[in-house]
Amino acid sequence: MQASTIVEFVRDTYRTNDFIPLHAPAFDGNEKQYVMETLESTFVSSVGKFVDDFECQIEKFTGANKAVATVNGTAALHTALYLAGVKAGDLVITQALTFVATCNALYHMGAQPIFVDISPASLGLCPKAVDAYLSENAELKEGGCFHKQTKQQIKAVVPMHTFGHPVELDELIDVCHKWNLTLVEDAAESLGSFYKGKHTxxxxxxxxxxxxxxxxxxxxxxxxxxxxxEDLGRHAKHVTTTAKIPHPYEFYHDEPGFNYRMPNLNAALGCAQMESLHRYLEEKRYLAEKYRQLFVGSDINFVLEPEYAQSNYWLNAVICPDVKSRDEILEKTNAAGVMTRPIWKLMHRLPMFRQALRGSLEFSEFIEGRVINLPSSPIKKEE
Incomplete structure (x- = not known):
C-alpha cells in the first residue's frame, strides 16, 4: 500500500487538511467548568473534592476495590512495585518492547529488568517465553525464585498492555504461581480494556x-x-501521601513515603474526562474498524485486539512487510503533515539497559522494525 493512500484516508477520516497529530486530547465537556471551580475554591493542590471523586469514578469503571491517584503514571508504577515488595538488587521480568517508563521505575528502585519476548497475540509479555526463560535460568529455593547465574532474587513479572491490548493474563498468572513471582500490571495504556470481561x-x-x-x-x-x-488501598494512599499520620497539627510519619499525590486541579480535569470515556471508547473502536477495512487485502496487517479481549484501541498500529516499507511510509506521511510513529526502541538497545539480562527476543526484534502507529484521536461516528 502506498503512503499516499494512508494520508488520503486519514485526512478524509479527520476531515481536515491541517496537521494531524498521533493522539490529541479532547476537551468537549465540563473540563473548563470543573477546573475553574477548583481555582475559585483555592484547593488546587492535593486536598480537594475532585481527587476523591476521580478515584471513585475509576474504581466504579474498572471494578478495582481501591484506586489511588498519583502525579503521573511512572509514580503509580513505582508505588505499585514498591508495595509489591520489589527492592534494590531484585530482578524483575518484563518486556523489552515497552515505553521506557516501565524500566525507569525499576531503575530508580535499584531493581534490574530481565527482558523476555512478546506474544504475537497481544504484542505484550509472552507467558510461554517467561516460563521458558525461568526453566532455563531460574530455580526455586526457600524464600523465592532465584537466578542461577547471578544468585539474585527474581521478584516480580511486569507485563505492559501494549497499545491497550491485554496480555494473556490467565497464563501469566499461572507462570507466576509456578515460580513464586508477584504480578504487577503496567496498565498505563489500557484504561477501557477488558480481559475476558474483567478490566485490565x-x-x-x-x-x-x-x-x-x-x-x-x-x-x-x-x-x-x-x-x-481496601487494606492494600489504604496503605497505598498512606505511602503516596508522605506516610503522614493524621493529626490536627503534628507532623509524624511512620514509614518512608512518597509525595506522589495528584493535585486537585488535575483531578478536576479527570472527572470531566471520565464523563466522556464511554463515548471515546466507542469512537476509537469505530476508528479501528475503519483502519481494519482500509488494510484488508494489502501487504500491511492491522493490529487487532486479541480474541480473548476487548481493547480500547488506544493507539492503532499496523505491521509492515519489512523495514524498508515501514521507513518509506513514516517518511512520507510525516512529510505530508500526518503524524505517524515507529514503535519504541527495544529497551536493551538503550545505554542504561544494554547490560540487562535477557532471553530470546526474536519476535520483539521482528516487530520493532515493522510497526507503525497511526493517528488515533477519537472521531465521531458518521450519521
Whole structure:
C-alpha cells in the first residue's frame, strides 16, 4: 500500500487538511467548568473534592476495590512495585518492547529488568517465553525464585498492555504461581480494556494507570494505582501521601513515603474526562474498524485486539512487510503533515539497559522494525 493512500484516508477520516497529530486530547465537556471551580475554591493542590471523586469514578469503571491517584503514571508504577515488595538488587521480568517508563521505575528502585519476548497475540509479555526463560535460568529455593547465574532474587513479572491490548493474563498468572513471582500490571495504556470481561489492572494486587496528555483520557499529567482490596488501598494512599499520620497539627510519619499525590486541579480535569470515556471508547473502536477495512487485502496487517479481549484501541498500529516499507511510509506521511510513529526502541538497545539480562527476543526484534502507529484521536461516528 502506498503512503499516499494512508494520508488520503486519514485526512478524509479527520476531515481536515491541517496537521494531524498521533493522539490529541479532547476537551468537549465540563473540563473548563470543573477546573475553574477548583481555582475559585483555592484547593488546587492535593486536598480537594475532585481527587476523591476521580478515584471513585475509576474504581466504579474498572471494578478495582481501591484506586489511588498519583502525579503521573511512572509514580503509580513505582508505588505499585514498591508495595509489591520489589527492592534494590531484585530482578524483575518484563518486556523489552515497552515505553521506557516501565524500566525507569525499576531503575530508580535499584531493581534490574530481565527482558523476555512478546506474544504475537497481544504484542505484550509472552507467558510461554517467561516460563521458558525461568526453566532455563531460574530455580526455586526457600524464600523465592532465584537466578542461577547471578544468585539474585527474581521478584516480580511486569507485563505492559501494549497499545491497550491485554496480555494473556490467565497464563501469566499461572507462570507466576509456578515460580513464586508477584504480578504487577503496567496498565498505563489500557484504561477501557477488558480481559475476558474483567478490566485490565485488576488481576494483580497493585497495578498502574496513566493519564498523560496522549492517553485515552487525560488529567494533564497523572496516574493511578489500582489495588486489589481496601487494606492494600489504604496503605497505598498512606505511602503516596508522605506516610503522614493524621493529626490536627503534628507532623509524624511512620514509614518512608512518597509525595506522589495528584493535585486537585488535575483531578478536576479527570472527572470531566471520565464523563466522556464511554463515548471515546466507542469512537476509537469505530476508528479501528475503519483502519481494519482500509488494510484488508494489502501487504500491511492491522493490529487487532486479541480474541480473548476487548481493547480500547488506544493507539492503532499496523505491521509492515519489512523495514524498508515501514521507513518509506513514516517518511512520507510525516512529510505530508500526518503524524505517524515507529514503535519504541527495544529497551536493551538503550545505554542504561544494554547490560540487562535477557532471553530470546526474536519476535520483539521482528516487530520493532515493522510497526507503525497511526493517528488515533477519537472521531465521531458518521450519521
Amino acid at each position: 489492572g485488576t488481576f494483580s494486587d497493585y497495578s498502574a494507570l496513566s493519564f498523560n496528555g496522549n492517553k485515552i483520557i487525560t488529567t494533564g499529567g497523572g496516574g493511578m494505582v489500582l489495588c486489589k482490596n
